Amino acid sequence: METTPLSSPDRRSLDLKIRQAKLRLLKMHYEAKVGHIGGNLSCLDSLMTLFHTWTDPQVILSKGHAAGALYVSLWSCGKISEDELKTFHRNDTWLSGHPAPRFRTEIPFATGSLGHGLSLATGLALGKKLQNQTTPTYCVTSDGEWQEGSTWEALIFAQHHQLHHLKILIDENGVQGFGSTSEVASMGELDRKIRGFGATVIEVDGHCPQDLLQALQTPSREGPLVIIMKTTKGKGVSFMENQMEWHYLPMTEAQYHQAIQEVESS
Amino acid sequence: MRAAAAQAWIDLCRAEPQFIFLTGDLGFRALESVREAAGPRFINAGVAEQNMISVAAGLAHQGFKPWAYSIAPFAYARPFEQIRNDVCFHRLPVKIVGNGGGYAYGVMGATHHALEDYGVLGTFPGMSLFVPCFDEDLKSIFPLMNSLSGPAYLRLGLDEKPSGYLPPAYQACRKLLDGHQGVLLTVGPLATSYLGPLLERSPWKRPELWALSHWSSDSLDLPLEFLTRLSSTTDLILSEEHVPTGSLAERISLFFMQNQITPRSLKSAHARGYPSGKYGSQSFHRKESGLDLSSVLNEQGSVS
Structure with missing residues (x-):
């Protein structure tokens, strides 16, 4: 399906849905008393854009620790029920902290161990190419994940096989598990390194659906399209933004109410 | 192969x-x-x-x-x-x-x-x-x-069957040779390395040779003929090019305990890594691990 940039009314509608999803995301993390909220907030805009622009897009969430953003996006599209969402991170749930296998067709693969998703998406895209299908496969990775060698194996393979229907979205929030990506294992300008393999690379504001959709229209006939999404970890909640602890910590009641207030007033 | x-x-x-x-x-x-x-x-x-x-x-x-x-x-x-x-x-x-x-x-x-x-x-x-x-x-x-x-x-692996030997039809577990000196069960092509020397012996002076080629994490199906061959008067030797942990010997020992099957003795020959620290052909390593036929029949270690 071809992508069309959102018109203004659609944009407003999507913005509203994203805000609702963000509130629900905060609520489910607060109620479940779990962390990982920072990396969820950095990629929520892109996931919501994908799921609200196309019908049943094939999305591999390689950064499985952002499972909440994936679940809430599917909830927003009516693919996951409110009752199911209430089970998030509890006993007897399908909605584990990282996506589980064989739950929904919208979640093709269990992810959570970084460095798997891009290879899986590459396999899907190669299969489609051999089947003469032209629908895209989207893969959302983290930026720290590019420290995994298997991710580069996948990029080399996807470029070699000219999988131009593979769209790689890198959530470049600059913060990883125990430091910033520049402190831990700096790759300098990631875009230049990926371009070095021949891929088409575009940088966008990862919190702007319009920018993302325009970038997704970029022709990439010789290999995958790589979109580096400049994002903010903990986007939209002042005390979470760019703070490493929100890779892990659950919210207190006071923090939750402040976060809700900030999102509602944004 | x-x-x-x-x-x-x-x-x-x-x-x-x-x-x-x-x-x-x-x-x-x-x-x-x-x-x-x-x-x-x-x-x-x-x-x-x-x-x-x-x-x-x-x-x-x-x-x-x-x-x-x-x-x-x-x-x-x-x-x-x-x-x-x-x-x-x-x-x-x-x-x-x-x-x-x-x-x-x-x-x-x-x-x-x-x-x-x-x-x-x-x-x-x-x-x-x-x-x-x-x-x-x-x-x-x-x-x-x-x-x-x-x-x-x-x-x-490498099929080493002797010239002229006609393998029996494929089965997950099958008998390759008759014999009266106990039962030797192997995994895969290791069995073919035993065929030549065993064929030179009379059935009265060799073990019955079986080979396992298929099982799964969920099931181990051993044929009735094999199981009935085992008794309190039968010695069973298991031989495999694999470390003891996760081996057929480990698996089959559990199977025997669960099914009250008790051969007179059960001995395991298995890969022992690199005892001398040196390297050579597959035969060299089999010998070092006691997986060559003469070692298997005479110098096997006990199942731990």
């Missing part, structure tokens, strides 16, 4: 529209015919085994029936997590083929040996394991593997 495998893949390629083959950059003077037969369904995934297994999982999700091939340790050890997460968690029909199981790569060194492959992979629910004895077995095993809806591992 590679030549027989190549022919079996060519046959499968013609019979199975969803067949697709991936190799980790191996197959020189062995798989060119497969490449020709499969055309675009032959993928050289390069020296990137982790990616190869995950790509295979993606292809399987897309409806293909992928076979992923490499030297045994590179097929199962390097991409272990990809096999677990991407293939087995999703019960996908990816067939992983390890060439040169056990000490088959001999003096090439320890990095090329696979002494724990089926033990490790046998920990994954739904994983089927195949260790053919003879080249001829592949004609039966490949269609069987292709028909499985879940993952499978195939360990290829």
Whole structure:
């Protein structure tokens, strides 16, 4: 399906849905008393854009620790029920902290161990190419994940096989598990390194659906399209933004109410 | 066994529209015919085994029936997590083929040996394991593997059957020779290295020789004829080119305990790594591990 940039009314509608999803995301993390909220907030805009622009897009969430953003996006599209969402991170749930296998067709693969998703998406895209299908496969990775060698194996393979229907979205929030990506294992300008393999690379504001959709229209006939999404970890909640602890910590009641207030007033 | 495998893949390629083959950059003077037969369904995934297994999982999700091939340790050890997460968690029909199981790569060194492959992979629910004895077995095993809806591992080795020996029809577990000096059960092609010297002995002076070629993480089916052969007066020797942990000996011991089967004695011969620290042919390593026939029949260690 071809992508069309959102018109203004659609944009407003999507913005509203994203805000609702963000509130629900905060609520489910607060109620479940779990962390990982920072990396969820950095990629929520892109996931919501994908799921609200196309019908049943094939999305591999390689950064499985952002499972909440994936679940809430599917909830927003009516693919996951409110009752199911209430089970998030509890006993007897399908909605584990990282996506589980064989739950929904919208979640093709269990992810959570970084460095798997891009290879899986590459396999899907190669299969489609051999089947003469032209629908895209989207893969959302983290930026720290590019420290995994298997991710580069996948990029080399996807470029070699000219999988131009593979769209790689890198959530470049600059913060990883125990430091910033520049402190831990700096790759300098990631875009230049990926371009070095021949891929088409575009940088966008990862919190702007319009920018993302325009970038997704970029022709990439010789290999995958790589979109580096400049994002903010903990986007939209002042005390979470760019703070490493929100890779892990659950919210207190006071923090939750402040976060809700900030999102509602944004 | 590679030549027989190549022919079996060519046959499968013609019979199975969803067949697709991936190799980790191996197959020189062995798989060119497969490449020709499969055309675009032959993928050289390069020296990137982790990616190869995950790509295979993606292809399987897309409806293909992928076979992923490499030297045994590179097929199962390097991409272990990809096999677990991407293939087995999703019960996908990816067939992983390890060439040169056990000490088959001999003096090439320890990095090329696979002494724990089926033990490790046998920990994954739904994983089927195949260790053919003879080249001829592949004609039966490949269609069987292709028909499985879940993952499978195939360990290829060297068929050393003596000239003129006609293998019995393929079965998961089958008797290769009659004998009256106890029972010797082996895994895969190790049995073929015993055939020559055992055939030179009369049945009264040799053990009954059996070979196991197929089991799974969920089941171990041993034929009634084998089980009835075992009794309180029968000595059973298990011989396999695999470390004791995860071995057939371990598995079969549990099976015997659960089913109250009690041979007079049960002895295990297994891979012992590199006792001298030196390297040589597959035969050299078998001898060092006590897996050669004379050691197996005379100097076996007890099951721990």
